[in-house]
Structures are given as C-alpha cells and as structure tokens.
Amino acid sequence: MRRxxxxxxxxxxxxxxxxxxEPWSLEPGEPPVAARSGLTLLExxxxxxxxxxxxxxxxRAVGAVLRFRSGSSxxxxxxxxxxxxxxxxxxxxxxxxVEAPVFGRELSEMxxxxxxxDDVDDYHLWSRSPPEDxxxxxxxxxxxWSRSVAVEWVNPSNPSLTVLSDQGAKRITVTVSKxxxxxxxxxxxxxxx
Ligand SMILES: [Ca+2]
Ligand SMILES: [Ca+2]
Numbered sequence: 001m002r003r004x005x006x007x008x009x010x011x012x013x014x015x016x017x018x019x020x021x022e023p024w025s026l027e028p029g030e031p032p033v034a035a036r037s038g039l040t041l042l043e044x045x046x047x048x049x050x051x052x053x054x055x056x057x058x059x060r061a062v063g064a065v066l067r068f069r070s071g072s073s074x075x076x077x078x079x080x081x082x083x084x085x086x087x088x089x090x091x092x093x094x095x096x097x098v099e100a101p102v103f104g105r106e107l108s109e110m111x112x113x114x115x116x117x118d119d120v121d122d123y124h125l126w127s128r129s130p131p132e133d134x135x136x137x138x139x140x141x142x143x144x145w146s147r148s149v150a151v152e153w154v155n156p157s158n159p160s161l162t163v164l165s166d167q168g169a170k171r172i173t174v175t176v177s178k179x180x181x182x183x184x185x186x187x188x189x190x191x192x193x
Contacts, residue, residue, distance in 0.1 A: 078176040078183030
C-alpha cells in the first residue's frame with residue numbers, strides 16, 4: 001500500500017504545469033477517493049428537462065410561423081377573389097339602364113342570373129360557394145370558399161354613413177370566406193357622377 005501511494009505521489013508531481021490532475025487524494029495516509037469523472041444523475045436529469053423544454057418551445061414557434069403563413073396565404077387569395085368581383089361590379093351602371101329601376105335585381109336579372117346584371121345594386125345579397133366566374137363556371141382550387149356582396153346607399157360626403165334613400169352614392173362590400181371564416185373584405189364606392 002505504501003509503495004502504491006508513493007507511486008501516485010510521483011505521478012501527481014510529474015504532471016505538466018497547467019494540467020489538472022486530481023483523480024485521487026494524494027495526501028499521504030489518506031485513502032484514495034474517486035474523483036468526479038462525469039455528470040451526476042441529477043445533472044443529467046436537469047439537462048434532459050431543459051433540452052426537452054427548449055425543443056417544445058422551438059416546435060411551438062415553428063407551428064406559429066406555419067399558421068401565420070397559412071393565414072397570410074388565405075388572406076392574399078381572398079383579396080384576389082374580392083378584387084376580381086369588385087372590379088366586375090364597378091364596371092356596371094350606377095342605376096338600371098333599361099328596365100324600371102329597383103334596388104336589387106330587376107326582372108330580367110332574376111330570370112337570367114348574373115350574366116344579365118347591369119347595375120351595381122343587382123349584386124346586392126348575391127353570393128356563391130364555391131366562387132364562380134361571370135358565366136357560372138366554378139373557380140378551380142377554391143373548394144370551401146365563398147363570395148358574398150352587400151350594396152348600400154351611403155352619404156356621398158361621408159361614405160361610412162348608410163342612408164335610406166338614394167343620394168348619389170352606393171357602397172359595395174365584397175366578403176370572401178374560407179370554410180366559414182372571413183378571409184378578406186373589400187369595400188368600394190360607386191357614385192352617380
Ligand atoms: Ca339591373
Ligand atoms: Ca337593380
């Protein structure tokens with residue numbers, strides 16, 4: 001035993017400077033003590049928990065980004081659909097040009113549908129799901145989508161105010177939804193001037 005301790009003392013003293021060498025207690029007369037050669041079970045457990053928490057947090061962040069991108073894409077597609085229909089409505093006459101005008105569809109539009117719409121308020125309360133082009137063909141890739149329109153008389157000086165009679169301005173609101181959730185809303189003003 002004495003010879004082993006002497007050998008360990010020699011090894012410790014011959015270690016290069018700057019190199020920590022403490023695997024054993026080298027005090028003469030003291031029994032060798034095993035040194036810390038790795039992580040304790042508690043440290044491993046805590047480290048594992050921390051890594052797990054970081055991983056969960058990262059996955060949640062990635063999920064949020066993907067949901068945002070999906071929502072943003074739906075908004076852009078919804079705006080395209082809304083813009084397309086709004087442009088079609090704005091291209092119509094302010095008021096029925098042929099028949100006795102009514103707010104809403106006149107007789108010929110009730111009989112012949114959207115292809116006969118010729119004034120702005122013919123589109124009031126019109127909706128389709130899935131969206132269609134003007135000839136009644138469903139737009140490909142928009143299953144679950146819908147478009148609806150509301151037309152209202154408004155005050156020309158303040159289009160946010162709806163009025164009960166025609167004062168020369170109609171506000172058009174096109175709403176586009178996907179699976180019952182509004183993806184985009186577009187408003188436009190058509191005047192009689
Ligand atoms: Ca009409
Ligand atoms: Ca009309």
